[in-house]
Amino acid sequence: MRLGPRMAIGRLAPAGLRWRLAGWVALVTLICTGITFVVVYRGTGTQLRHQIDRELSGDAGELAHNLSLADAATAAKLSRAANRYIHDQPFSTSSTLLFAIVPGQGTSTNRPELFTRKVPERGESSADQTRENAAASRLLSAPMGYSTLSLPDVGELRLLTRAVRVAGDQTVTIGAGEPLAAVAHAQSGVAQAFILAGILALAGAIFAAYLVGVRVSRPLRRMAAVAARVDAGDLHPRIHDVGAHGDEVKVLADAFNHMLDRLTDAFAGQRAFVADASHELRTPLTVIRGQLEVLAAQSDPSSAEVRRVEHLAKAEIARISRLVDDLLLLAKAEQTQFLRVEWIDLAAYVGELWDGMSLLAVRRFELGPVPSGALRADPDRLAQALRNLVGNSIDHTIPEVGLVRMRVEQAPAERVRFIVEDDGPGIPLDERERVFHRFHRTDAARDRATSGTGLGLAIVRAIADAHGGTVKAGESPEGGARIELELPGFTPAFDDEPAAAEQAAAVPVTAQTVEGTR
Numbered sequence: 001m002r003l004g005p006r007m008a009i010g011r012l013a014p015a016g017l018r019w020r021l022a023g024w025v026a027l028v029t030l031i032c033t034g035i036t037f038v039v040v041y042r043g044t045g046t047q048l049r050h051q052i053d054r055e056l057s058g059d060a061g062e063l064a065h066n067l068s069l070a071d072a073a074t075a076a077k078l079s080r081a082a083n084r085y086i087h088d089q090p091f092s093t094s095s096t097l098l099f100a101i102v103p104g105q106g107t108s109t110n111r112p113e114l115f116t117r118k119v120p121e122r123g124e125s126s127a128d129q130t131r132e133n134a135a136a137s138r139l140l141s142a143p144m145g146y147s148t149l150s151l152p153d154v155g156e157l158r159l160l161t162r163a164v165r166v167a168g169d170q171t172v173t174i175g176a177g178e179p180l181a182a183v184a185h186a187q188s189g190v191a192q193a194f195i196l197a198g199i200l201a202l203a204g205a206i207f208a209a210y211l212v213g214v215r216v217s218r219p220l221r222r223m224a225a226v227a228a229r230v231d232a233g234d235l236h237p238r239i240h241d242v243g244a245h246g247d248e249v250k251v252l253a254d255a256f257n258h259m260l261d262r263l264t265d266a267f268a269g270q271r272a273f274v275a276d277a278s279h280e281l282r283t284p285l286t287v288i289r290g291q292l293e294v295l296a297a298q299s300d301p302s303s304a305e306v307r308r309v310e311h312l313a314k315a316e317i318a319r320i321s322r323l324v325d326d327l328l329l330l331a332k333a334e335q336t337q338f339l340r341v342e343w344i345d346l347a348a349y350v351g352e353l354w355d356g357m358s359l360l361a362v363r364r365f366e367l368g369p370v371p372s373g374a375l376r377a378d379p380d381r382l383a384q385a386l387r388n389l390v391g392n393s394i395d396h397t398i399p400e401v402g403l404v405r406m407r408v409e410q411a412p413a414e415r416v417r418f419i420v421e422d423d424g425p426g427i428p429l430d431e432r433e434r435v436f437h438r439f440h441r442t443d444a445a446r447d448r449a450t451s452g453t454g455l456g457l458a459i460v461r462a463i464a465d466a467h468g469g470t471v472k473a474g475e476s477p478e479g480g481a482r483i484e485l486e487l488p489g490f491t492p493a494f495d496d497e498p499a500a501a502e503q504a505a506a507v508p509v510t511a512q513t514v515e516g517t518r
Contacts, residue, residue, distance in 0.1 A: 018213030025209035029202055037194040044190050048183045049158065053146060056160040059096050059176040064164040067100065067172060078170060079105035086110050097157065097177035101140070103170070114139060114151060142175070149177075156180040219249045223256055235264045277327060277439070284316035326455040329384075330438070330462055338466050339378040346375045346416065346490070350408055353383055361394045368407035375416055376489035377467055385463040388456040389420040389483050396424035396481065403478060415469075416490035420483050421476035432473040436461040460485065 063085065070081035082100040086108050089098050099109035107115045138149055142161050149157050159177040166172055219239070226237045238260060239253040291309045295301055332338050347370045358365040386406075393404045403423040411417045427435055434440050439454040457471075460483075464471040469487035476482040 018210055018217055021213035021216070022206045022209040026202055026206045029205040030198070033194070033198040033201060037191070037198070040194070041187055041190050045183050045187050048186055049180070052158050052178050052180070052183070053160070056096070056146075056158065056176045056178055059098065060160050060162055060174055063098055063100065063174050063176065064162065064166075067164065067166045067174070070166070072166070072170075075102050075105050075170060078102050078166060078172065079108055082108040082172070097154075097159075097175075099175045101173040101175075103172075107140070114154070139175075148180070154179055156184070216249075219253060223253070226256070226260075230260065230263075235260060235267060277323075281320060281323065284319050287316050288313050323455070326459060329459055330455065339381060341376055341378050341489075344375045344377055344379050344382075346370060346408070347372045349375075349379065350406075353386060354406065357387060357390045360391065362400050363394060363397055363402045363404045366403065366405040368405070370408045371410045371416070371492060373410075373416075373490055373492035375487065375491075377487055378463075381463045381466070382487075385460045385485060386418060386420070388460050389418075389485065392456055392483075393420055393422035393424065393481065397422050398424075403480070405476075410490065410492055411486055413488070414490050415486055415488050418485040418487075420485075421478070422480040423476065423478035424480040426475055426480050427473050435473055436471065457483075 063082075066085045067078065067082060070078065072078035072081050079100075079102040082102060086098045086100065087110060089096065089110050097109070097111050097114070099107055099111075099115070101107050109115055139151065139159070142149065142159055144161050144163060147159050147161070149159055151157050156179065157177045158180055159175060161173065161175045163171055163173050222239055226239055229237050238257045291312050295305065295309045298305065350367070350370045354365075354367045390404060390406065394402075397404060403421075405421045407419045407421075409417045409419065436457045438458040440458075461471050464485055464487070467487045467489075469485065471483065471485045474482040474484065
């Protein structure tokens with residue numbers, strides 16, 4: 001029987017998990033690095049711009065303060081004072097642009113070509129000069145407060161424009177600007193540093209993730225190799241020495257080994273079951289064939305001989321039918337619709353069932369008190385289990401004097417316990433678990449024609465398991481067998497006293513026993 005672990009495990013590729021893990025780690029590293037880069041890149045630009053804004057505010061304030069201190073009663077004097085101060089502050093690509101616009105006096109600035117050039121420089125066309133003049137006009141018409149302009153030969157310029165009142169109630173427009181080249185340069189440095197660091201971090205993450213993937217996937221590859229051997233039919237390999245790989249891998253390995261153990265047991269049980277079932281079916285078929293051959297060998301068989309063969313054939317065919325029915329019942333026990341559960345009045349149910357079972361044979365039948373209440377169970381399956389237990393006791397007790405007793409007790413946790421006891425030879429201690437196995441008999445030499453199919457107690461266990469109950473074997477007070485069937489779902493009737501069934505008197509009748517062997 002092939003298990004197909006390729007479908008369950010996926011046949012791990014030799015490097016699939018390692019490279020997938022490395023790829024995911026690389027992707028996460030790349031995303032985290034990218035997010036960090038964007039935050040640092042933007043943060044650096046924002047911080048430098050705020051610093052430039054503070055410097056521009058200080059420069060504009062110094063210019064306004066110097067103009068207010070100048071003894072300039074006229075616009076011409078004010079313009080000269082502005083020129084003196086501004087010309088002492090030369091402009092370069094890393095310094096501050098200053099200008100002051102005095103009404104009627106023009107513009108005082110440390111970068112006059114930005115405001116007054118009319119003729120193109122060498123190498124510039126008229127169109128280039130026109131664009132520069134348009135940029136100069138934007139500089140002169142910049143709104144009050146902070147703004148950012150793009151100027152020829154300067155690039156991006158951060159500009160602060162203010163209107164201040166000085167001596168003589170004169171209004172002067174002053175401005176301070178600083179190129180943003182330093183911001184761009186700083187951000188470019190951040191980008192280069194992050195690219196280099198990101199490449200190194202990505203390579204390190206991929207390498208580390210690959211090593212981790214190799215370590216993590218090693219036990220998984222071992223499991224895949226074991227599964228492949230199991231798929232080939234070898235159920236003996238197991239996974240060992242995985243403690244160094246962590247608790248999770250150990251739990252997985254233990255579960256895998258437990259699954260293989262159960263598969264091994266299941267396959268062994270299946271093979272034994274098939275062998276036993278084949279043997280059980282072969283025996284009556286051999287008897288039937290032998291008898292027919294004997295009959296066929298006679299040229300003129302007597303009617304008595306024909307009836308004898310007919311009787312034997314019918315008995316063996318009945319045995320085959322019982323065996324097939326039991327096998328079908330055990331197969332149905334694994335299905336979800338095996339039970340049809342309903343509420344049962346326990347006292348009435350047991351009393352009626354016992355009345356029928358006490359007629360199966362001539363024995364000393366005894367029924368103890370039955371607690372009143374309701375049991376949630378399948379009445380047909382439960383009756384079948386109890387009949388098998390009673391029939392098993394009948395098979396192993398002496399006619400007329402043998403004791404067959406059943407007691408019903410309320411157990412803890414809303415459970416009820418059915419106890420069937422006899423005074424027969426009992427069950428050896430080492431056999432008390434195996435008696436519930438299929439085709440198991442405590443007496444191998446016992447005549448199979450009178451000991452049933454060997455599936456009676458196996459059926460009892462299957463019915464108990466289907467109800468969520470248990471069954472176990474022990475020793476009765478008389479030294480015989482004691483089998484306890486315990487089921488859940490019992491609701492006692494507290495209003496009434498436990499019903500006591502009358503003790504069943506031994507009735508001298510003859511009946512065919514129920515299937516069940518020990």
